[in-house]
Amino acid sequence: MINIEKIHHVAYRCKDAKETTAWYKDKLNMDLVLAIAENEVPSTKAPDPYMHIFLDAGNENVLAFFELPNSPAMDRDQNTPAWVQHIALRVASYDVLVSAKEELESKGVEILGPVNHGVFKSIYFFDPNGHRLELAADTGTEEQYKELNRVAHDMIEEWSVTKRAPRHAAWLHEQD
Structure with missing residues (x-):
């Protein structure tokens, strides 16, 4: 049986490793903890130089990026909305x-929110690579999270048939 302990790291592409490292340090106080660079991809042996940076996202969480200078310019999936x-x-x-919103705005970052999601509130903004970031603060009660967990499978089943938002957790967005 597979027993996942936690996410080791999540990796995205960046336009410039140095710029990305500096932006995340300046805006989100995330330190560079590791950099790996190769001229050949270890898994595929493809001759493709890269810089792989790892940033400390707190509590042993790691956000990583790859700079790929020989690949076409970055873009995103045009069939998926930017907010997804x-x-x-x-x-x-x-x-x-x-407080984070105020600090980011003082550093010239355009912020959307706070947005109320019922059991957490969020602000949204973009990094210099075009990746959308969210800062979220949990605001729900233990009972609310238990109820959301209780109805989760029923919601998935209903969605799979109707492709319309089930009403099991409509109370999330009916609050102030």
């Missing part, structure tokens, strides 16, 4: 979220 693919990072509280 994102990196969500948790902050300790709503007050911390509001």
Whole structure:
């Protein structure tokens, strides 16, 4: 039986490893913890130089990026809306979220939110590579999370048939 302990790292592509490292340090206080560079991809043996950087996202979470200078310019899946693919990072509280918003705005980052998701509130912005980032603060109660867990499978089943939002958790967005 496979027993996942935690996510080791999540990796995305970046336009410039040095710029990305500096932006995440300046804007989100994330330190560079590791850099790996090769001229050949270890898994495929393809001759394709890369720089792979690893940033400390707190509590042993790692956000990583690849700079690929010999690949075509970065783009995103044009069939997927920009809001769908994102990196969500948790902050300790709503007050911390509001403070982070103010700090990011003071550094010239355009922010959307806070947005109320019922059991958490979020702000959204983009990094210099075009990746959408979310900072989220949990605001739900233990009972709310238990109820969401209880109805999750029923919601998936209903969605798979109707392709319409089930009402099992409509209360999330009916709050103030």
